[in-house]
Amino acid sequence: MARVVxxxxxxxxxxxxxxxxxQKALGRMGFETVSGVRQGKRFEVEVEGELDEAxxxxxxxxxxxxxxxxxxxxYTVRVES
Amino acid sequence: MARVVxxxxxxxxxxxxxxxxxQKALGRMGFETVSGVRQGKRFEVEVEGELDEAxxxxxxxxxxxxxxxxxxxxYTVRVES
Amino acid sequence: xxxxxxxVTFPGSLDDGDAARAVRAAGAxxxxxxxxxxxxxxxxxxxxxxxxxxGDYLRCGAIARFSPVMESIIAAANKGLPVLGICNGFQVLxxxxxxxxxxxxxxxQHFVCRDQWLRVENVDTPWTRDLRMGQEILVxxxxxxGGYIADPETxxxxxxxxxxxxxxxxxxxxxxxxxxxxxxxxxGNVVGLMPHxxxxxxxxxxxxxxxxxxxxxxxNSLLTPAMSGSSA
Amino acid sequence: xxxxxxxxxxxxxxxxxxxxxxxxxxxxxxxxxxxxxxRPTSCELAMYSVMWSExxxxxxxxxxxxxxxxxxxxxDVLMVGMGENAGVVDIGDGYAVTFKVESHNHxxxxxxxxxxxxxxxxxxxxxxxxxxxxxxVMDPLRFGPLDAEDTRRVLPGVVAGIGGYGNCLGxxxxxxxxxxxxxxxxxxxxxxxxxxxMKHDDIKxxxxxxxxxxxxxxxxxxxxxxxxxxxxxxxxxxxxxxPSKRPSVQVGDPFAEKxxxxxxxxxxxxxxxxxxxxxxxxxxxxxxxxxxxxxAGGMHVVLDRVxxxxxxxxxxEILMSESQERMCAIVEPSKVDxxxxxxxxxxxxxxxxxxVNDSGRLTVEWRGETVxxxxxxxxxxxxxxxxxxxxxxxxxxxxxxxxxxxxxxxATAAELRATILRLAGSPNLxxxxxxxxxxxxxxxxxxxxxxxxxxxxxxxxxxxxLGVAVSTDCNGRFARLDPYAGAxxxxxxxxxxxxxxxxxxxxxxxxxxxxxxxxxxxxxQFAEAVRGLADGCLELEVPVTGGNVxxxxxxxxxxxxxxxxxxxLGVLPDVRTRVPMGFVNDGDTILLLGD
Ligand SMILES: Nc1ncnc2c1ncn2[C@@H]1O[C@H](COP(=O)(O)OP(=O)(O)O)[C@@H](O)[C@H]1O
Numbered sequence: 001m002a003r004v005v006x007x008x009x010x011x012x013x014x015x016x017x018x019x020x021x022x023q024k025a026l027g028r029m030g031f032e033t034v035s036g037v038r039q040g041k042r043f044e045v046e047v048e049g050e051l052d053e054a055x056x057x058x059x060x061x062x063x064x065x066x067x068x069x070x071x072x073x074x075y076t077v078r079v080e081s
Numbered sequence: 082m083a084r085v086v087x088x089x090x091x092x093x094x095x096x097x098x099x100x101x102x103x104q105k106a107l108g109r110m111g112f113e114t115v116s117g118v119r120q121g122k123r124f125e126v127e128v129e130g131e132l133d134e135a136x137x138x139x140x141x142x143x144x145x146x147x148x149x150x151x152x153x154x155x156y157t158v159r160v161e162s
Numbered sequence: 163x164x165x166x167x168x169x170v171t172f173p174g175s176l177d178d179g180d181a182a183r184a185v186r187a188a189g190a191x192x193x194x195x196x197x198x199x200x201x202x203x204x205x206x207x208x209x210x211x212x213x214x215x216x217g218d219y220l221r222c223g224a225i226a227r228f229s230p231v232m233e234s235i236i237a238a239a240n241k242g243l244p245v246l247g248i249c250n251g252f253q254v255l256x257x258x259x260x261x262x263x264x265x266x267x268x269x270x271q272h273f274v275c276r277d278q279w280l281r282v283e284n285v286d287t288p289w290t291r292d293l294r295m296g297q298e299i300l301v302x303x304x305x306x307x308g309g310y311i312a313d314p315e316t317x318x319x320x321x322x323x324x325x326x327x328x329x330x331x332x333x334x335x336x337x338x339x340x341x342x343x344x345x346x347x348x349x350g351n352v353v354g355l356m357p358h359x360x361x362x363x364x365x366x367x368x369x370x371x372x373x374x375x376x377x378x379x380x381x382n383s384l385l386t387p388a389m390s391g392s393s394a
Numbered sequence: 395x396x397x398x399x400x401x402x403x404x405x406x407x408x409x410x411x412x413x414x415x416x417x418x419x420x421x422x423x424x425x426x427x428x429x430x431x432x433r434p435t436s437c438e439l440a441m442y443s444v445m446w447s448e449x450x451x452x453x454x455x456x457x458x459x460x461x462x463x464x465x466x467x468x469x470d471v472l473m474v475g476m477g478e479n480a481g482v483v484d485i486g487d488g489y490a491v492t493f494k495v496e497s498h499n500h501x502x503x504x505x506x507x508x509x510x511x512x513x514x515x516x517x518x519x520x521x522x523x524x525x526x527x528x529x530x531v532m533d534p535l536r537f538g539p540l541d542a543e544d545t546r547r548v549l550p551g552v553v554a555g556i557g558g559y560g561n562c563l564g565x566x567x568x569x570x571x572x573x574x575x576x577x578x579x580x581x582x583x584x585x586x587x588x589x590x591x592m593k594h595d596d597i598k599x600x601x602x603x604x605x606x607x608x609x610x611x612x613x614x615x616x617x618x619x620x621x622x623x624x625x626x627x628x629x630x631x632x633x634x635x636x637p638s639k640r641p642s643v644q645v646g647d648p649f650a651e652k653x654x655x656x657x658x659x660x661x662x663x664x665x666x667x668x669x670x671x672x673x674x675x676x677x678x679x680x681x682x683x684x685x686x687x688x689x690a691g692g693m694h695v696v697l698d699r700v701x702x703x704x705x706x707x708x709x710x711e712i713l714m715s716e717s718q719e720r721m722c723a724i725v726e727p728s729k730v731d732x733x734x735x736x737x738x739x740x741x742x743x744x745x746x747x748x749x750v751n752d753s754g755r756l757t758v759e760w761r762g763e764t765v766x767x768x769x770x771x772x773x774x775x776x777x778x779x780x781x782x783x784x785x786x787x788x789x790x791x792x793x794x795x796x797x798x799x800x801x802x803x804x805a806t807a808a809e810l811r812a813t814i815l816r817l818a819g820s821p822n823l824x825x826x827x828x829x830x831x832x833x834x835x836x837x838x839x840x841x842x843x844x845x846x847x848x849x850x851x852x853x854x855x856x857x858x859x860l861g862v863a864v865s866t867d868c869n870g871r872f873a874r875l876d877p878y879a880g881a882x883x884x885x886x887x888x889x890x891x892x893x894x895x896x897x898x899x900x901x902x903x904x905x906x907x908x909x910x911x912x913x914x915x916x917x918x919q920f921a922e923a924v925r926g927l928a929d930g931c932l933e934l935e936v937p938v939t940g941g942n943v944x945x946x947x948x949x950x951x952x953x954x955x956x957x958x959x960x961x962x963l964g965v966l967p968d969v970r971t972r973v974p975m976g977f978v979n980d981g982d983t984i985l986l987l988g989d
Pocket of ligand 1: 532533534535567568569570571572822823824826829830844845846847848849
């Protein structure tokens with residue numbers, strides 16, 4: 001069994017109100033050195049069997065079709081070291 | 082300016098209804114080899130100035146107090162390579 | 163014979179009963195469609211109701227988009243079947259790429275339930291033809307993820323090609339770009355909006371009866387079609 | 395140590411057991427040994443300890459709560475009274491309504507979002523269990539001062555949790571309360587009320603009758619939620635495998651509950667259950683002992699069949715788990731297939747875990763061994779009952795003597811202005827829409843009145859317009875001054891709010907939030923409040939149909955203000971005749987009634 005991590009982040013050109021809200025909150029809490037926050041999602045996907053290229057391609061496909069909304073988000077797939 | 086990544090995941094013993102819903106959906110979509118999915122959050126925090134230990138400690142503190150709810154979540158802080 | 167309008171129930175749909183009630187109040191016959199059905203039972207139009215389909219986990223509407231009933235609805239919508247997506251239904255339509263853009267968490271980070279004024283911006287759809295251009299209507303809005311976003315080009319052509327159907331006025335409840343409350347597809351048969359017209363069909367249980375017109379519009383467009391282009 | 399079975403308990407009478415860590419007193423432990431005629435197994439000890447806890451057994455409050463029955467007014471509307479999951483009231487036209495208010499105070503302090511969310515989830519399952527479709531919720535809340543640091547953590551979390559769960563279930567929120575007082579700072583009150591509607595014939599009871607009937611567990615899988623305390627036992631028995639630390643926080647899955655509601659209603663409509671119980675506090679222990687105690691008296695459960703989320707759980711923990719969104723049904727063998735079919739339509743996991751019998755014992759089997767063999771009544775209904783000492787606090791006289799006449803009164807226009815501004819700006823009087831706008835009031839399309847009106851009104855029948863009105867109220871400061879009168883004032887206010895909508899008040903539910911019952915002063919407040927409420931209900935001729943007691947609401951030595959929250963339900967034959975708040979039409983005459 002193997003673990004693949006899919007990170008999904010809002011596209012840079014898309015406004016991220018959550019990230020902005022967090023940045024403001026951090027400022028109020030005294031963390032003034034923070035110049036930007038973006039919030040995305042992290043998925044840990046456990047895959048049965050061997051993690052060959054075909055298996056990784058499948059995870060790519062999951063990310064592309066379901067895990068990310070590519071209209072507003074971008075994703076990266078990587079194997080947990 | 083440096084980017085620090087904070088990954089926040091539900092604690093393993095805590096119910097993760099989101100992860101379960103995604104796993105079921107993946108199964109219905111034909112990705113049957115997925116044996117588990119957990120969904121967490123990924124924050125990309127941009128910090129001004131040098132990323133020394135003091136700065137990292139500050140991000141740790143943000144994670145502990147705001148970004149993660151340590152009652153039900155755990156977090157890791159790392160510098161984006 | 164009256165029009166038959168499908169109302170889809172996904173697990174987690176909440177306003178499906180209300181949508182069916184609104185269809186009935188407009189004089190049409192609601193036909194309940196289950197998420198696992200692929201047969202649309204020959205309905206004349208479909209309403210995707212509000213709620214939290216599949217818990218709205220991952221992203222609102224993301225999982226519902228892959229349900230069997232949606233495969234049929236996407237195909238039918240592309241052939242011109244009138245489809246109205248309300249709130250979660252709008253999110254499903256965006257996830258299905260029947261409508262452009264996406265809906266994200268409200269800018270104030272809270273769920274918001276309130277009575278909301280909207281301005282009607284487009285009456286060339288089967289769902290809005292009995293409304294007046296520029297008419298102001300009062301309809302409840304209730305959502306946590308109702309902020310409409312799209313990339314700048316998309317926003318630009320939504321504006322120039324008259325794809326915006328409703329706009330928030332007297333305050334934007336969720337940070338939607340360009341105060342967009344609802345949009346349509348190119349053909350006009352597919353309309354999605356965040357506010358809930360099905361909760362504005364009686365002053366006993368809602369703030370107005372303005373929402374009923376969306377449902378009577380559909381009925382009238384089915385009974386007397388081919389009025390496209392006219393503004394009533 | 396290996397598995398602690400009934401057999402091994404018989405042969406090792408002298409094993410020391412951690413009953414004190416589980417909250418049992420020495421005499422309570424002795425009583426368990428006496429009942430069983432041997433020492434309990436660790437599974438049995440776990441069951442008794444949670445079921446005999448204050449929360450589940452009402453051991454300190456029982457002697458007082460009896461007054462609600464003894465002084466119950468004559469009424470022909472009560473169909474199910476206290477003792478079931480919720481009371482049921484006849485509202486006419488063949489309709490019945492069930493409603494109840496419960497507390498989720500302590501969990502909401504630890505994890506505001508999940509604590510409040512699972513509070514809604516729990517009360518909704520209680521209502522569902524009666525055979526009713528839940529139709530509305532309300533949320534009486536109490537917090538520390540608005541500007542306190544911790545309130546900023548607790549309040550938004552609680553409100554988001556109530557909204558997050560209730561909105562996702564599709565239940566309109568039709569009212570509640572928000573009160574700020576320093577005594578609630580380390581101990582907020584999160585009470586949740588739910589109303590459900592059914593036809594007379596649909597009433598279901600928590601009862602396992604009919605030997606041979608099957609026991610079905612359905613809903614979410616069982617995980618390690620809410621069993622922090624019991625891990626003491628598990629770690630004793632299972633130190634080899636060493637279960638990881640168990641979360642005491644329960645996480646809610648409103649989607650699972652929404653699906654469970656629809657699934658149950660379909661099962662009810664097909665008449666497939668003999669008895670049903672939800673799994674709340676004390677989980678399977680509570681459900682199996684209560685069901686068998688109220689029914690044929692015996693049940694055999696095969697614990698290995700319980701679907702688990704976490705395969706390392708020990709049997710003690712499975713019995714104790716407070717995982718949410720689970721139900722337990724008693725089903726005739728011939729109807730099991732139909733039952734399972736409906737569950738599968740809704741993607742709800744369902745498993746036969748046991749069978750009803752007339753042995754008079756609840757037996758639980760794990761890995762082929764018997765780990766529990768108890769008379770269920772002794773666990774569920776015959777727990778300890780305490781006559782706690784109570785005494786009027788020494789400072790009560792001084793408190794009452796300290797009347798408003800000693801306070802300075804505004805003498806000038808400027809002073810009056812300042813006073814009014816201070817009042818208008820005080821959190822207890824301010825507009826609550828920051829909170830209430832986070833709740834869906836429209837879903838289901840039957841909300842006739844909701845916040846900010848005096849009472850919520852929902853339509854029950856679209857044809858006739860039959861509907862109900864509900865209000866909850868309590869002023870803890872009044873109750874502190876005089877708990878007897880304070881409880882009556884809470885009742886009177888809720889009663890008035892319902893009557894003011896044009897509804898006829900029919901029944902009462904209450905959530906009695908107090909400090910530690912081991913403090914004689916608090917116990918006096920409690921006794922007085924119950925006496926006041928019971929007398930008031932007799933006078934107004936509305937029965938108490940059920941409710942909840944929450945003790946130990948205190949921070950250190952400081953108890954909260956005594957807070958007997960009272961909910962009143964009334965009926966309107968036609969909701970179109972409701973009377974909304976405020977002046978509606980130009981030219982209407984204004985009358986002042988009463989003096
Ligand atoms: N937590 C809450 N949830 C829902 N409604 C609430 C809540 N708190 C207050 N409300 C509603 O807000 C309105 C005003 O409440 P409040 O200021 O306490 O008025 P009153 O003093 O007249 O009871 C009422 O309709 C009440 O039901």
